[in-house]
Every structure is written in C-alpha cells, then in structure tokens.
Amino acid sequence: MSNYLQWAESQLNSLLSDLEQLVNMDTPSRNKVLIDQAMPFVIQRFNELIGGEVETFTQEQFGNQVKLHLGQGDGQILILTHLDTVWPEGEAARRPFRNDGKRLYGPGVFDMKCGLLQGLYAMHAIISQEKPKKNIVLFINTDEEIASTSSRRLIEEEAAKSDAVFVLEPSLGQDGMLKTARKGVGRFFIDIEGVSAHSGIDHSSGVSAIEEMAHQILYLQGLTDYSVGSTLNVGMASGGTAMNVVSANARIEVELRVERMDEAERLSQLIRNLAPKLDGTKLHVKGGMVRPPMEQTVSRGLFRDAQRIAGELGFTLQESSTGGASDGNFTAALQVPTLDGLGAVGAGAHAVDEFVELDSIVPRTALLVHLLKQYSY
Numbered sequence: 560m561s562n563y564l565q566w567a568e569s570q571l572n573s574l575l576s577d578l579e580q581l582v583n584m585d586t587p588s589r590n591k592v593l594i595d596q597a598m599p600f601v602i603q604r605f606n607e608l609i610g611g612e613v614e615t616f617t618q619e620q621f622g623n624q625v626k627l628h629l630g631q632g633d634g635q636i637l638i639l640t641h642l643d644t645v646w647p648e649g650e651a652a653r654r655p656f657r658n659d660g661k662r663l664y665g666p667g668v669f670d671m672k673c674g675l676l677q678g679l680y681a682m683h684a685i686i687s688q689e690k691p692k693k694n695i696v697l698f699i700n701t702d703e704e705i706a707s708t709s710s711r712r713l714i715e716e717e718a719a720k721s722d723a724v725f726v727l728e729p730s731l732g733q734d735g736m737l738k739t740a741r742k743g744v745g746r747f748f749i750d751i752e753g754v755s756a757h758s759g760i761d762h763s764s765g766v767s768a769i770e771e772m773a774h775q776i777l778y779l780q781g782l783t784d785y786s787v788g789s790t791l792n793v794g795m796a797s798g799g800t801a802m803n804v805v806s807a808n809a810r811i812e813v814e815l816r817v818e819r820m821d822e823a824e825r826l827s828q829l830i831r832n833l834a835p836k837l838d839g840t841k842l843h844v845k846g847g848m849v850r851p852p853m854e855q856t857v858s859r860g861l862f863r864d865a866q867r868i869a870g871e872l873g874f875t876l877q878e879s880s881t882g883g884a885s886d887g888n889f890t891a892a893l894q895v896p897t898l899d900g901l902g903a904v905g906a907g908a909h910a911v912d913e914f915v916e917l918d919s920i921v922p923r924t925a926l927l928v929h930l931l932k933q934y935s936y
C-alpha cells in the first residue's frame with residue numbers, strides 16, 4: 560500500500576517545480592491567448608512523464624481544450640481538471656507562486672492547478688506499472704469558471720464513455736473533505752413591460768414596471784426552501800428611466816440553486832410560468848438550468864472506496880455537500896459515478912489568500928493512484 564506514498568514523495572520536488580511554472584502563467588477564462596500559451600507546458604510535461612495520445616479541441620472564443628489519453632480497452636476512467644482561473648492577466652506577476660515550507664500560494668494554486676498536476680503525476684505512477692486494462696483520460700477544461708459553455712458537450716461525451724469520473728477540484732475545508740453532492744444552478748432573466756406615463760400629469764394611466772418587479776422579487780425570494788436545499792436569489796434588479804416617469808421597463812436576474820433534480824424542474828417551471836400581478840404589465844422570461852444538481856446517490860460507491868483506501872494510507876476522509884457547482888454536476892447528471900473534490904487540500908478558492916497545504920499533496924496523489932488502479936485494472 561504505502562509504496563505509492565513513497566513514490567509520490569519521490570516526485571514531490573518535480574511536481575512543485577511544475578506547479579511553480581504553471582501558477583506563474585496567468586490563465587484567465589476569457590483570455591484565449593494566455594490559456595493557449597500555458598497549455599503547451601502541460602502537454603509537454605504529459606509527453607515527458609507519461610507519453611500518450613494528446614487530442615486538442617480547437618475553440619474560437621475560449622482556450623483550446625485538451626484530452627490526455629493513456630491505456631486501451633473498452634472501459635474508461637475520466638479525470639476532470641481545468642486550467643482556467645478566475646484571476647486576470649498580471650495577477651501572477653503581482654503575487655507569484657510562493658512556498659513557505661508549509662503552504663503554497665499564488666493565483667489558481669488551489670483552484671485548481673495543484674489538482675491538475677496531481678492528476679498528471681497519478682497517471683505517471685500508473686504508467687510506471689503494467690499497462691492499465693482501461694482507458695484513462697485526463698480532460699483539461701479551459702472555461703470551467705465561466706460555466707463550461709464551450710466544453711460541456713465534450714465533457715458529457717467523455718463521461719458517457721466512462722465507468723467513473725474523478726474531479727480534481729479542490730477539497731472542502733482544511734481536513735480535505737470530498738464533495739459528494741453539489742447544488743445545481745439555474746439562471747433566469749425576467750424583463751418586465753409596463754406602461755409609461757407622466758407621474759405628475761397622468762399618474763393613473765401608467766402601469767409601473769417597477770411596482771410589478773417588486774411583487775415578482777418578493778414572490779421569487781419567497782420560493783426559497785432551506786429544508787430541501789433550494790434557494791432563489793434576485794441578484795440584480797433594475798428599471799425605470801426618470802423619477803417623474805411611471806416606469807415602462809424593469810429587469811430582474813435571479814439565480815436558482817437546488818440539491819435535487821425534481822426541485823430544479825419544479826422551480827424552473829414556476830419561474831418560466833410567472834404571471835403578472837398588475838393589469839397591463841407583461842413578463843418575458845428567459846434562461847434555465849445551467850448546471851444540473853449532483854445528487855449524493857451517484858457518488859456513494861466511489862466515496863466508500865476512497866474512504867477505505869485513505870484509511871489504508873493512514874488518513875481519514877470525510878464527505879460534504881456544497882452550494883458551488885463544477886463539471887462534476889454534468890457527469891453526475893448522466894448517472895456516471897462521480898467523485899469530486901479529489902484535488903488539493905487548502906482553502907480560499909477565488910480569494911487572494913488561497914493556499915494549498917504542502918503536506919497534503921503526497922497522500923492525495925497516492926489516493927488518486929489507488930483509485931485509478933482499482934477502477935482501471
């Protein structure tokens with residue numbers, strides 16, 4: 560059992576030097592040029608460490624996605640990663656990679672450049688053994704932080720061919736909990752039409768879109784039900800043109816988060832069928848679910864295996880659910896067993912104080928190697 564711990568330990572300096580280079584390359588989701596400049600480094604390391612097939616999916620607007628492939632046979636194990644971060648160009652120059660001997664810092668180190676490299680090194684460990692009997696695919700997404708619009712179809716295609724999906728998003732909390740349930744996300748845009756009128760001369764002939772909006776906001780917020788994990792948040796509201804005009808237009812943007820698929824359907828339906836409260840106003844609703852919920856049942860078996868392996872490696876592993884979404888939401892919705900949060904242990908995703916616990920890298924990498932071995936041999 561412990562030989563993979565020793566193996567991961569022997570690779571740690573190499574992984575850290577790769578991580579330093581990768582963190583010091585800015586990769587904002589919306590900057591195709593920078594992402595396409597950073598990706599060759601990952602491919603080069605894949606070629607040097609593993610040597611397998613590399614498939615590139617060219618994108619017009621976002622960075623090109625890449626599929627790293629090892630092994631053969633019928634079945635497939637999918638490892639999901641992303642190279643993009645929420646940080647803008649210049650961030651790495653402002654606060655470059657830093658290792659204080661206990662923690663690692665720098666933009667995207669936790670979410671999720673360290674996890675991506677743990678995946679690469681786990682494949683490296685696998686290839687140093689006998690050839691796996693299944694395909695092992697590591698997919699590198701480039702638009703995960705902006706809802707995976709250009710990559711979703713590719714991820715779903717790979718997931719449909721897979722027996723298990725391991726998502727190398729960061730873990731939850733500093734004791735490294737895995738994510739076995741994630742909320743689904745819906746986004747809706749509601750345009751409200753009223754009838755404009757001069758507020759002094761002709762108040763009674765106007766119908767206020769803003770008054771209608773107020774009714775709708777209270778109704779939407781009121782659909783929140785914490786007992787089943789469903790929340791609605793009107794995050795944006797705007798309307799009107801001037802103080803002395805009964806408003807003819809208003810707009811609400813509302814986000815829906817749900818734990819369960821049936822709730823996603825029920826609430827989406829209610830929002831799509833919103834009816835005006837005031838005579839003379841009209842509602843135009845657009846939008847829908849952008850990520851389905853990842854329900855806990857889909858990850859049951861994988862989590863039990865991960866927990867057992869962790870125990871054998873000498874550490875404990877807990878699970879948790881989160882309101883945040885990832886590409887694991889797509890794969891779990893296809894009913895493909897999905898285990899998320901297998902990447903770095905640390906804290907502060909999307910925050911300037913993000914960090915990775917240095918001494919978690921070796922056990923986490925070893926855990927992934929054992930999971931890959933269990934499912935691909």
Ligand SMILES: [Zn+2]
Nearest residue numbers: 670671728729
């Ligand atoms: Zn992430």
